[in-house]
Amino acid sequence: MSDTKILLPESDIPTHWYNVMADMPNPPAPPLGPDGQPVGPDALAAIFPDAVIEQEMSAERWIEIPEPVREIYRLWRPSPLFRAHRLEQALGTPARIYYKYEGVSPAGSHKPNSAVAQAYYNQQAGIKRLTTETGAGQWGSSLALAGQMFGLEVRVYMVKVSYEQKPFRRSMMQTWGAEVLASPTDRTEAGRGILAKHPDSPGSLGIAISEAVEEAASRADTNYTLGSVLNHVLLHQTVIGLEARKQFELAGDFPDVIFAPCGGGSNFGGVAFPFLEAKAGGRELRLVAVEPASCPTLTRGHYAYDFGDSVGLTPLMLMYTLGHDFVPPGIHAGGLRYHGDSPLVSQLHKEGIVEAQAVQQLATFEAGIAFARAEGIVPAPESNHAIAACIDEARRCKESGEAKTLFFNLSGHGHFDMAAYDRYFAGELEDYEYPAEAIDEALHNLPKVG
Amino acid sequence: MSDTKILLPESDIPTHWYNVMADMPNPPAPPLGPDGQPVGPDALAAIFPDAVIEQEMSAERWIEIPEPVREIYRLWRPSPLFRAHRLEQALGTPARIYYKYEGVSPAGSHKPNSAVAQAYYNQQAGIKRLTTETGAGQWGSSLALAGQMFGLEVRVYMVKVSYEQKPFRRSMMQTWGAEVLASPTDRTEAGRGILAKHPDSPGSLGIAISEAVEEAASRADTNYTLGSVLNHVLLHQTVIGLEARKQFELAGDFPDVIFAPCGGGSNFGGVAFPFLEAKAGGRELRLVAVEPASCPTLTRGHYAYDFGDSVGLTPLMLMYTLGHDFVPPGIHAGGLRYHGDSPLVSQLHKEGIVEAQAVQQLATFEAGIAFARAEGIVPAPESNHAIAACIDEARRCKESGEAKTLFFNLSGHGHFDMAAYDRYFAGELEDYEYPAEAIDEALHNLPKVG
Numbered sequence: 001m002s003d004t005k006i007l008l009p010e011s012d013i014p015t016h017w018y019n020v021m022a023d024m025p026n027p028p029a030p031p032l033g034p035d036g037q038p039v040g041p042d043a044l045a046a047i048f049p050d051a052v053i054e055q056e057m058s059a060e061r062w063i064e065i066p067e068p069v070r071e072i073y074r075l076w077r078p079s080p081l082f083r084a085h086r087l088e089q090a091l092g093t094p095a096r097i098y099y100k101y102e103g104v105s106p107a108g109s110h111k112p113n114s115a116v117a118q119a120y121y122n123q124q125a126g127i128k129r130l131t132t133e134t135g136a137g138q139w140g141s142s143l144a145l146a147g148q149m150f151g152l153e154v155r156v157y158m159v160k161v162s163y164e165q166k167p168f169r170r171s172m173m174q175t176w177g178a179e180v181l182a183s184p185t186d187r188t189e190a191g192r193g194i195l196a197k198h199p200d201s202p203g204s205l206g207i208a209i210s211e212a213v214e215e216a217a218s219r220a221d222t223n224y225t226l227g228s229v230l231n232h233v234l235l236h237q238t239v240i241g242l243e244a245r246k247q248f249e250l251a252g253d254f255p256d257v258i259f260a261p262c263g264g265g266s267n268f269g270g271v272a273f274p275f276l277e278a279k280a281g282g283r284e285l286r287l288v289a290v291e292p293a294s295c296p297t298l299t300r301g302h303y304a305y306d307f308g309d310s311v312g313l314t315p316l317m318l319m320y321t322l323g324h325d326f327v328p329p330g331i332h333a334g335g336l337r338y339h340g341d342s343p344l345v346s347q348l349h350k351e352g353i354v355e356a357q358a359v360q361q362l363a364t365f366e367a368g369i370a371f372a373r374a375e376g377i378v379p380a381p382e383s384n385h386a387i388a389a390c391i392d393e394a395r396r397c398k399e400s401g402e403a404k405t406l407f408f409n410l411s412g413h414g415h416f417d418m419a420a421y422d423r424y425f426a427g428e429l430e431d432y433e434y435p436a437e438a439i440d441e442a443l444h445n446l447p448k449v450g
Numbered sequence: 451m452s453d454t455k456i457l458l459p460e461s462d463i464p465t466h467w468y469n470v471m472a473d474m475p476n477p478p479a480p481p482l483g484p485d486g487q488p489v490g491p492d493a494l495a496a497i498f499p500d501a502v503i504e505q506e507m508s509a510e511r512w513i514e515i516p517e518p519v520r521e522i523y524r525l526w527r528p529s530p531l532f533r534a535h536r537l538e539q540a541l542g543t544p545a546r547i548y549y550k551y552e553g554v555s556p557a558g559s560h561k562p563n564s565a566v567a568q569a570y571y572n573q574q575a576g577i578k579r580l581t582t583e584t585g586a587g588q589w590g591s592s593l594a595l596a597g598q599m600f601g602l603e604v605r606v607y608m609v610k611v612s613y614e615q616k617p618f619r620r621s622m623m624q625t626w627g628a629e630v631l632a633s634p635t636d637r638t639e640a641g642r643g644i645l646a647k648h649p650d651s652p653g654s655l656g657i658a659i660s661e662a663v664e665e666a667a668s669r670a671d672t673n674y675t676l677g678s679v680l681n682h683v684l685l686h687q688t689v690i691g692l693e694a695r696k697q698f699e700l701a702g703d704f705p706d707v708i709f710a711p712c713g714g715g716s717n718f719g720g721v722a723f724p725f726l727e728a729k730a731g732g733r734e735l736r737l738v739a740v741e742p743a744s745c746p747t748l749t750r751g752h753y754a755y756d757f758g759d760s761v762g763l764t765p766l767m768l769m770y771t772l773g774h775d776f777v778p779p780g781i782h783a784g785g786l787r788y789h790g791d792s793p794l795v796s797q798l799h800k801e802g803i804v805e806a807q808a809v810q811q812l813a814t815f816e817a818g819i820a821f822a823r824a825e826g827i828v829p830a831p832e833s834n835h836a837i838a839a840c841i842d843e844a845r846r847c848k849e850s851g852e853a854k855t856l857f858f859n860l861s862g863h864g865h866f867d868m869a870a871y872d873r874y875f876a877g878e879l880e881d882y883e884y885p886a887e888a889i890d891e892a893l894h895n896l897p898k899v900g
Contacts, residue, residue: 005524007457076826104554108865168872171868172828176823372625373626376525376557415618418621419618421624
């Protein structure tokens, strides 16, 4: 039997991130300002350092990873690629299943890949404080970790429903020295506006973004950071796919289908984009973004210009959206509760280069538990989405007899999500199909462009 | 700068465990039965499979690791050895600090190293069910994992105070298919006896052991497993120290002092025993077992024959003990709340071959947080004991200018212990010095031998 883990030495941590914008068939649609004109770098300077703004707009194929960032990556990278021998056996499938495990980072997910880079660039720019939002708490804890590594203060606006469901993510952020607030708060205009209308609002990523952006824009020593959606975040995450390509070379194999959970797109982009080059070379390869049926952005949303936040502070981005005022139901995969999606992933989906698939909540937990019982690791609910889609494909391979190579990104562990597993075992979780009327209604609330 | 992680390929997973009994200056004192005579293998056959009983009594230096056990080890082993560059910098010490990280196992600690072996031998012996006790939940979740891997049912008696403080450890065990009960329960004679005297008993490892042993002894299809204390458990844990020796060779270094947390001794024995050979060769090397001041077995206990459980069901073992009816205060390092200690570690301590040191609770959290802020990983409270002792030594090196090589076993992560961190931040945790009177009193309660 071949090795279970395909490992790389630290010298194989990528020296450059891969920028998919260099290879897209059509240039990415620009973000637009309130006047309908493309926003220039200046419009972003109040909340981002120059280096990040450059990356957001760059068409360079390869962007060098600064040495201090690689130094921090060495605390957990390269992450292992696993061959899921035991899961294959349990399923009785002829498919070969691989997963890249990003839960080895101290924060337990792939999120620090970008948090560390963003903290570094802000520190270099003389910034002292960072704000951000967090859903499941994975991004917030990653930024808390990264801020601590580079000596920056961090304030995290945490979506209230997650703040209450995941108190231990909060403790973890505090261990790394960050301050955590339940959003919506009464400390920002944006938060107060929401609370006036919906005093019991469970919060959403969109609302928390509004709060964090508002604070960053109003203080010179403070910048804003985002854990997904934007081009530079997906860029930083490409270390996942780049390492995986090298690991597949070592394994003497290559994926036929890649699955990754998709909320804002950082996870999916990070693992899938570096494989696009191979696909462009004529190789048969399916890249599947897996999202919750309760928040079906790519599969049922509108491809339109919309705000990234709930209140309308950000530039308009062309993406699949359920409407910026969408507040998704409180399902447990907090990291996937976002009204929009990465403009890069959205455009590639629109152009038929990547696929999307929506899965129901109960099926994702069923898949995650089957995975845990075979492979040991208890996955994050977000990761369970990719696992569910991958297991479905492995079962189809069993029926057809095809020995496909399947690969998914195990974006994080579920150690801070056991309350969700508890509720699953207690029969308290339900499936939820987002209503068609709500999607129709969102059309009317999309901002007018130009 | 040298690599942060020293990794080994799967082919370097040890093929044999190291049995320290072969190299002890004096043969280990035998366990005694109620009649004061050494117990033979037969006395243990009601609750252990033959292969485990053989290992418990073997004087063979090297014992082969069965291939199916190594197959499961490959899910996470070899575990990484880290050079703590950032912690060294933060402390400004000339010491070189290394730590072996056992938190990479699916259960998050070193405990699966023995759980997997015990589950395997029981399955081979035709056993269908396993019982066990758990304190912090680390052993229980490890056995749940291992039972699932080998198709055995698992029932875990979890110390009540931990059951309440750590609900998510319970959910994790359930994810792996185990049943978890808060001990003392009313399902066993032992549990009912305790509850009659102390209806509000917070439980203890000793009580939970009584319950698990009683159930195993009364059912032919059921055996008992223990996560520490016994010789075979320490034997299985030597994979840690064996890997570390190879990793130090690769690093071109060798420890001057080794620190490990010590409750029942499996963690300390696992990392320290394989280094004893080097020490016997005349090498200057200190092996330091670090225990909580609230449960100071090695540093203040009596070296005497005592029961392994609270009720007196087990054979008598010669060990450091605070008395088998000792119920330690509810400090959060649940894994270290045990009245006794491994007979092997006890004898080596009595003979001056290994050292022991007691640390206070607040200092351990302070050390753990300093570690997390430098190295990223949030450690388990048990591990914080070793970190505190190691940081103290690194600070002494700073004063003396000595560039010692310090090594500690980071036995697990703290993802299921964030409530304890929370309480630390809230100022709710206290130091606790075990009262001298209680230790004197324990003398009178020790069982009469022979």
